[in-house]
Amino acid sequence: MxxxxxxxxxxxxxxxxxxxxxxxxxxLQLRPDSDHPLSQGFACPKxxxxxxxxxxxxxxxxxxxxxxxxxxxxxxxxxxMADIVTRLRAIHDAHGPQAIGWYWGNPGAFSASHTLWxxxxxxLLGSSHLFTAGSQDVNSRFVASQLLYGGPLVVPIPDLARVxxxxxxxxxxxxxxxxVLTSPRIKESLHGIVGRGGRVxxxxxxxxxxxxAFEWLPITPDGxxxxxxxxxxxxxxxxxxxxGALTQQAxxxxxxRSLAAPFAPEEAESHSGIPAAQVRELARTLAATPRAALYGxxxxxxxxxxxxxxFLVDAVNLAAGNLDREGGAMFGTLGVPGERFVLQxxxxxxPVGYDNRRNRLGNFPEVLGSEPAxxxxxxxxxxxxxxxKALFVSAGNPVLSVPNGDELEAAxxxxxxxxxxxxxxxxxxxxxxxxxxxxTMYERADFPLPFQTxxxxxxxxxxxxxxxxxxxxxxxxETIDVLMRALARRSRGLGALQLVxxxxxxxxxxxxxxxxxxxVVRLAEGGDRLGLKPGGLxxxxxxxxxxxxxxxxxxxxxxxxxxxxxxxxxxVALDHPAMAEEVADLRARAAAEAPGGxxxxxxLIGMRExxxxxxxxxxxxxxxxxxxxxxxxxxxxxxxxxxxEEGATVRLATRHGAIELPVTLTDDLKQxxxxxxxxxxxxxxxxWRKANAAARGGGVNVNLLMSSEPEDxxxxxxxxxxxxxxxxxxxxxxxxxxxxxxASA
Numbered sequence: 001m002x003x004x005x006x007x008x009x010x011x012x013x014x015x016x017x018x019x020x021x022x023x024x025x026x027x028l029q030l031r032p033d034s035d036h037p038l039s040q041g042f043a044c045p046k047x048x049x050x051x052x053x054x055x056x057x058x059x060x061x062x063x064x065x066x067x068x069x070x071x072x073x074x075x076x077x078x079x080x081m082a083d084i085v086t087r088l089r090a091i092h093d094a095h096g097p098q099a100i101g102w103y104w105g106n107p108g109a110f111s112a113s114h115t116l117w118x119x120x121x122x123x124l125l126g127s128s129h130l131f132t133a134g135s136q137d138v139n140s141r142f143v144a145s146q147l148l149y150g151g152p153l154v155v156p157i158p159d160l161a162r163v164x165x166x167x168x169x170x171x172x173x174x175x176x177x178x179x180v181l182t183s184p185r186i187k188e189s190l191h192g193i194v195g196r197g198g199r200v201x202x203x204x205x206x207x208x209x210x211x212x213a214f215e216w217l218p219i220t221p222d223g224x225x226x227x228x229x230x231x232x233x234x235x236x237x238x239x240x241x242x243x244g245a246l247t248q249q250a251x252x253x254x255x256x257r258s259l260a261a262p263f264a265p266e267e268a269e270s271h272s273g274i275p276a277a278q279v280r281e282l283a284r285t286l287a288a289t290p291r292a293a294l295y296g297x298x299x300x301x302x303x304x305x306x307x308x309x310x311f312l313v314d315a316v317n318l319a320a321g322n323l324d325r326e327g328g329a330m331f332g333t334l335g336v337p338g339e340r341f342v343l344q345x346x347x348x349x350x351p352v353g354y355d356n357r358r359n360r361l362g363n364f365p366e367v368l369g370s371e372p373a374x375x376x377x378x379x380x381x382x383x384x385x386x387x388x389k390a391l392f393v394s395a396g397n398p399v400l401s402v403p404n405g406d407e408l409e410a411a412x413x414x415x416x417x418x419x420x421x422x423x424x425x426x427x428x429x430x431x432x433x434x435x436x437x438x439x440t441m442y443e444r445a446d447f448p449l450p451f452q453t454x455x456x457x458x459x460x461x462x463x464x465x466x467x468x469x470x471x472x473x474x475x476x477x478e479t480i481d482v483l484m485r486a487l488a489r490r491s492r493g494l495g496a497l498q499l500v501x502x503x504x505x506x507x508x509x510x511x512x513x514x515x516x517x518x519x520v521v522r523l524a525e526g527g528d529r530l531g532l533k534p535g536g537l538x539x540x541x542x543x544x545x546x547x548x549x550x551x552x553x554x555x556x557x558x559x560x561x562x563x564x565x566x567x568x569x570x571x572v573a574l575d576h577p578a579m580a581e582e583v584a585d586l587r588a589r590a591a592a593e594a595p596g597g598x599x600x601x602x603x604l605i606g607m608r609e610x611x612x613x614x615x616x617x618x619x620x621x622x623x624x625x626x627x628x629x630x631x632x633x634x635x636x637x638x639x640x641x642x643x644x645e646e647g648a649t650v651r652l653a654t655r656h657g658a659i660e661l662p663v664t665l666t667d668d669l670k671q672x673x674x675x676x677x678x679x680x681x682x683x684x685x686x687x688w689r690k691a692n693a694a695a696r697g698g699g700v701n702v703n704l705l706m707s708s709e710p711e712d713x714x715x716x717x718x719x720x721x722x723x724x725x726x727x728x729x730x731x732x733x734x735x736x737x738x739x740x741x742x743a744s745a
Contacts, residue, residue: 006033006547007463008448009047010110010441011613014177014184015448016043017548020466027054027442027467035548038457039184044177045611049622054440054470056619058688059423061471064435072425072435072687077472080434081479085486087417091390092490098386101129103376105396106137106614108476110441112449113513114394117477119369121484124493128357128366129388131373133614136401139367140301140717141180144310146354147576150566151343152368153453156314156329157181158293160189160456161555163327164198165285165292169224169313170299170723172208175610179297182448183456190214201282203227203274204299205605206633206675207668217282218670220273221603222303222724224296225586227279228312230268232260234283235319241287242321249318249561252575256315259583271590273670286320291327293317302606302723304589307716308582318572324561331560332453335525344566360386362710364718372718373398374708377408380415390417394476395438399428400615400681403706403720404656421476424619425687437473442466444475447517447539452524456556460526461549462517462542477513514539526552578716600654600726602638604705607675615679618691630699631664633675634729639665642731649732652676654725657704660732674727676702 002023009016009030017036021029030051034041053059063080064072091099102122108114109132122130134142142152158166160183171179178186190200194214202211205221219227235241236257246253265276272279286292296313300306314323322328333339355365361375361382371379376398380388391412399405405427412418412431420429421438429435447462469475488494501511509515518539521527528536542550562570611623618624632650644650650663652674661676669675681701682691706722707713714721 002028005466006035007442007466008033008036008461008549009043009050010446010448011046011050011107012177013179013182013451013454014039014186015182015451015461016047016184017461018043018047020442022467025468027051033548036184037549037551038459042185045623046613046617049617049620050440052620052622053423053617054442056423056688058619058690059470060425060435060437060687061473062437063472064425066433070430077474080436081482084417084419084434085483088390088483089486089490091416092487095387095389097126097491098129099389100125100127100392101131101376101379101388101390102392102394103131103373103396103398104133104394105398105401105616106133107616108395109450110448111395111444111476112447112517113444113475113477115450116513116516117480117484118394120497121480121494123369124484124497125487125491126493128359128371129379129386130370131376131398132368132370133373133396133401134367134370135372135374135718136302136720136722137298138180138301139370140306140714140719141310142367143307143354143717144314147307147311147578148314148572148574149564150573151564152354154331154343154564154566155180155454156317156323156331157454157456158295159291159327159330159556160186160193163193163291163293164196165201165289166190166193166198167201167203167282167286167292167294168210169203169294169296170301171295171297172204172210172608174210174213175208175608176297180454181295181297181456182451182454189456205603205670205673206607208607209610212668217274217278220271220670221605221673222305223272223274224300224303224309225305225312225583226263226268226272227274228309228316229260229263229583230265230272230276230279231283231286231316232256232312232319233263234265234280235287235316236260237264238284240284241319245318245321245323249323250572250574251567251569252573255575255580256319259580262587286316286322291325292320292322293327293329295329298608299605299723302719302721304714304721304724305582305586306714306719308579308586311579314572315574318574323572324558326555326558330556330558331564332455332458332556333525333560333564334452334520336520336523337529340563340566343564359718360384362713362718364710364713364715367717372713372720373402374404374713374718374720375710376402377404377411377708380411389415390419391415392419392421393428393432394421396422397426397428397615399426400679400701401703402708403703403722404708405681405701405703407708421479424616426615427681427683427686430685436479437471439469439473439475443469443473445514447521449517449520457554458525458552458556459549460521460537460542460552461546462521462539464543526550582716598726600728602672602674602727602729604652604654604725604727605673605675605723606678606702607633609677612677612679615682618679618682619688621690624690629662630677630680631662633666633669634663635667635669635671635673636665637671638674638729639663642729644729644731651730651732652705653728653730654705656707659700659702659704661700674729678702
């Protein structure tokens, strides 16, 4: 029987509504859900193509054990887990909980059950060796929020429906569809700003797809801090700052004035690359526009001073009078009773805080319970107390996503145990002892818990699994649950969890993700408050009565700041010695590393592609159509100076590595900038054949150019520095090879 089931996509943050066509338990097709209140029939190519991932013949559907020759053989779940548990217990007994590490990749954040169970396991186990994609993506944003608001997950988002001037820094929402900003149909929202007489200004070294559609303000890579400090300088020096907002909403405004005082636009121009007159015009317009907001994302989070940049984005919003205001940068809330108290209590129970402990290599603070993934290889290879002996990897491929992936690949064989939970055999888990088959998003029930406060329209949607797991695939939380039970007698925290399980069993309940997610839905705004509001939402009602989701309010509401700020005085904290140190370091580095000269005269930036999602969607034929090629982008003037023509091979070298790939010439780049898409470089060692064809064609891992040394990481959040990297380009005297051949259907 053919059925159509409403659900939603969990590839990226818009969470677009989808309709799954199912026949006898098999997923046949995915199409956008025209009845979804927010996405209204929109979905990107990746969402539509996901059926090919789900039904991919290369997908891992049974547990695999690696043989001595490196190949894999099918084994039973019982045999795999028995061996894993035996070896894990022995490692724990010999070396303690710190010998156990876990890396989870970006897709893991889109599974609430995965997130909850992994956080609980590592916290209760007592291991600090948790690594995530956040240190290559967003952790600096969270650290800035910790400093400003007292909690890392308190992040303002632009009120797209009402803003009249939106300044976008280091983000390309027409391709990313929004990040730490959940807003389906974001393209229409941005055009709506212009349609009502407003402006969208995109600050980026590249004329991105978003910049092409609106106003482009080219900036020198990693020059964002200079721009933001000069905007603050103008706001304060010209008396344009909103003194009422600074007094009422913040403490430490004088410290912010002092930070910005030396950064007149004329002084900052040579470092930001933006003419002083344009900076002054932008600052004055921000102050004069009643509804304006700055929004920064990945490009602002991956530079040398990324925590400072995220801090300054919010500082400019506040100083211009646009924080917690309609049409400005606003705060989403869950609306649970005593939400501020819950936010204060949460870091004491689960790893959602900052700097509760430091790692052994580099003395970096933990961020949301995690350590810098750039140091994972060294944590495996460096002898001593707390050395990692067992590593689990779920929903991730860090060999292609962390800096210097070759170092990690060399370290993996040194482990006593390596286990992966994934859809494919990839470049990382090709070295694992076991690869355990995970479910896809459509084989599990879900509720998008991590994104509830980043919705521009307060909204609730949940989904049941639309098809049963294929083969022997299991949800990640189920495997983690087995590990929790296996180590319960060796861990006080996990032992206490067993007592909770027994207590729940006594009242006929089972400790599982749906129980916790139902509690969140019921206690949050719109919920039934555990029966106190009859007719309110429960997880069951959300699934059964609102399969396309339910809008709670058309817009975010102002006045949330006192409820979400966790500092004792309930005001934004602007005075931090760490920020003053970062500004001092910014000036010192600028004097020592002026762009445009030296051994590495160009600056390298990354870029996202519409039909790629990091490294894991290169096996879908629909996304590889048209002879896709991974190419470096260069400005024609830079290329001409090197004798490079369209399609020629360019060698890019940094202090840390070198790669070769074809080049394409475009004036969509600021001169002196090279852009290379990330996520490529499949080595042919995994089991995904079309992705491996990309490797045979010459796709390269741009992160081989990046440093994994502790002294080269951003020091407040342990972020990998992936943008603004000094690079040298050279012509290679041979024709470039095609990267990806046209995929067969």
